[in-house]
Amino acid sequence: MDTFKTDCKETWACIRTGKGIAAIGSIEIEGPGVFSVARQCFQPTAKDTSFEEGKILRGRFLVQSEEIDEGLLAVEGPQRLVLHCHGNPLIARRILEFLKTAGIRIVSLEEMLARRFAPQSSNLLEIEARLESLKSVSLLGVQLIHHQLSGGLSEVLEQWSRCADIETIRSQAKTIFQRSQIARRILRGVRIVIAGPPNSGKSTLLNRLTGGEQALVSDIQGTTRDWIAAFGRIEPLWIEWIDTAGLDEDLAGTDTLEQIAQQQTHHLLNHCDLILYVLDTSKPQWTQQLPAPGAIPLITVLNKYDLSHIDPPEPDKQIAISALCGMNLDHLSRRILQTLQVESFEPALPAAFTERQIRLLEKLASVKNLSETKSLVQQLFGIGRTV
Numbered sequence: 001m002d003t004f005k006t007d008c009k010e011t012w013a014c015i016r017t018g019k020g021i022a023a024i025g026s027i028e029i030e031g032p033g034v035f036s037v038a039r040q041c042f043q044p045t046a047k048d049t050s051f052e053e054g055k056i057l058r059g060r061f062l063v064q065s066e067e068i069d070e071g072l073l074a075v076e077g078p079q080r081l082v083l084h085c086h087g088n089p090l091i092a093r094r095i096l097e098f099l100k101t102a103g104i105r106i107v108s109l110e111e112m113l114a115r116r117f118a119p120q121s122s123n124l125l126e127i128e129a130r131l132e133s134l135k136s137v138s139l140l141g142v143q144l145i146h147h148q149l150s151g152g153l154s155e156v157l158e159q160w161s162r163c164a165d166i167e168t169i170r171s172q173a174k175t176i177f178q179r180s181q182i183a184r185r186i187l188r189g190v191r192i193v194i195a196g197p198p199n200s201g202k203s204t205l206l207n208r209l210t211g212g213e214q215a216l217v218s219d220i221q222g223t224t225r226d227w228i229a230a231f232g233r234i235e236p237l238w239i240e241w242i243d244t245a246g247l248d249e250d251l252a253g254t255d256t257l258e259q260i261a262q263q264q265t266h267h268l269l270n271h272c273d274l275i276l277y278v279l280d281t282s283k284p285q286w287t288q289q290l291p292a293p294g295a296i297p298l299i300t301v302l303n304k305y306d307l308s309h310i311d312p313p314e315p316d317k318q319i320a321i322s323a324l325c326g327m328n329l330d331h332l333s334r335r336i337l338q339t340l341q342v343e344s345f346e347p348a349l350p351a352a353f354t355e356r357q358i359r360l361l362e363k364l365a366s367v368k369n370l371s372e373t374k375s376l377v378q379q380l381f382g383i384g385r386t387v
Contacts, residue, residue: 011037013104014112015092022087027095028112029104030080037102038081041095042073051075061085063098124382125154128354132187137238141187144347153350153357153380160377169373172350173364180352180361182341185273187353189238190340193268196278197289198245201303205278205323206230206243227264234333237342242268269296274340276301276332281308281320297339301332 011031017024029037035051044059051057057073061083071085085091100106113134114127121127129145136142148154156176160169194202210230228243245261269275275298277291282304291298302313305320306327313320319335321328337343352358360380367373 011104012107012112012115013096013099014107014109015096016082016109017087017092019089021089025085025087025089025092027083027085027092027099028080028109029083029099030077030112030115031104032079033104034079034081037099037104038073038083040102041098042083044073051081053077061091061095063094068094125149125157125357125380127382128357132353136187137189138186138236140236140345140347141183141353144183144186144351145353147348148351148353152348153352156350157377157380161374164370166368166370166373169377170365170367173361176350176352177358177361177365179349180358182345183351183353184358185340185342186236186345186347189240190273191240191242191271192274192276192336193242193244193272194276194278195244195265195269196301197280200278200280201323202278203228203243205276205301205303205321206241208323208326208329209241227268234336237337237340242272244268269294272296274299274336276336278303278323280304281310299332299335299339 009032011029011033013027013029016026016028038051041062042057042059043062044057046057046059049057051073053075055075057075059070059073060067061069061071069085069091071083074082074084076082083095085095096106110131113131117127117130121130126149129149133142133145136145153176156172160172163169194206196202206228210232227245230241230243232239232241244265273296275291275296277298278301279286279289281302286302291300300313300318302308302310302318302320303323306322306325310320319328319332321332323329334343352361357380360376364373364376364380367376
């Protein structure tokens with residue numbers, strides 16, 4: 001969303017409930033034509049059919065005189081109402097199709113909220129802050145966004161708008177861009193892939209980290225053929241954990257399914273925020289399976305440490321645990337936060353909190369022209385932009 005002013009002369013509609021089947025489906029309509037179109041698709045059962053603010057009417061939903069459902073109409077504002085139908089997506093979709101033919105603009109919930117926030121906001125940065133606060137997966141993320149308006153990014157942009165030193169702006173933009181990558185993890189969560197040779201304890205570790213029996217555990221090599229996803233939290237991070245098939249070139253050549261499993265694992269290793277590479281230190285050959293460094297941050301997890309007689313792991317490179325016994329899992333959690341640079345993150349420092357802002361910061365970090373610099377700063381604020 002790159003704009004903040006909206007045309008209040010238009011009437012908009014959006015689905016307010018999540019995707020899929022639910023008990024109730026809610027459609028919000030807002031704008032000057034809201035009550036006119038409501039009378040065309042909703043027939044109250046009560047004698048009093050006035051649309052007074054705060055009123056809830058029971059009735060039938062009609063499309064071209066055909067009754068498609070029963071439900072409620074709630075008047076939430078002078079030009080805003082919500083239709084509550086049954087949660088089958090087909091019903092909501094049919095109502096939306098009618099609204100579209102009646103000249104109503106169908107938008108996303110985010111666009112609808114931006115329209116509502118616009119009159120109380122002086123720039124796009126403020127609107128984005130309101131929206132992102134609703135979507136943040138952690139309290140630290142909400143604090144981060146609040147600080148960007150009370151100081152942080154907003155204050156830096158004010159300084160840049162008066163600054164004529166391009167080198168200073170470029171240097172600061174680069175620093176803020178890098179910090180914003182960490183902020184993104186706090187706001188959106190991360191994906192952590194658990195990888196390693198077959199039967200090294202990956203599935204046991206997944207079950208430990210998520211506090212449940214997410215993955216089948218067996219001594220048989222290659223038990224996990226498909227990847228398994230589970231969700232959990234290490235404060236303040238929301239984490240998608242991925243348990244993968246054991247990495248083994250010999251297994252990859254045995255049949256097509258194993259080959260596909262190996263390909264999936266390699267794909268996931270290239271599309272995550274962190275890799276936990278698990279090795280079974282109770283086996284003498286584990287030292288031959290140490291991972292090579294790559295672009296994705298990686299923690300080498302020396303599993304079954306309680307059954308081995310190896311030397312203490314290298315500090316900052318490896319961590320010894322027992323997934324079965326739960327030994328040192330708190331140390332592993334701390335190492336994860338450290339590796340992702342979340343543990344020491346300061347939410348009051350300037351950071352971008354949307355993809356739009358990050359893209360503009362990246363441009364600012366390399367810009368060489370003062371007029372272009374000022375333009376990018378204004379775009380970050382989003383002042384005066386319209387739909």
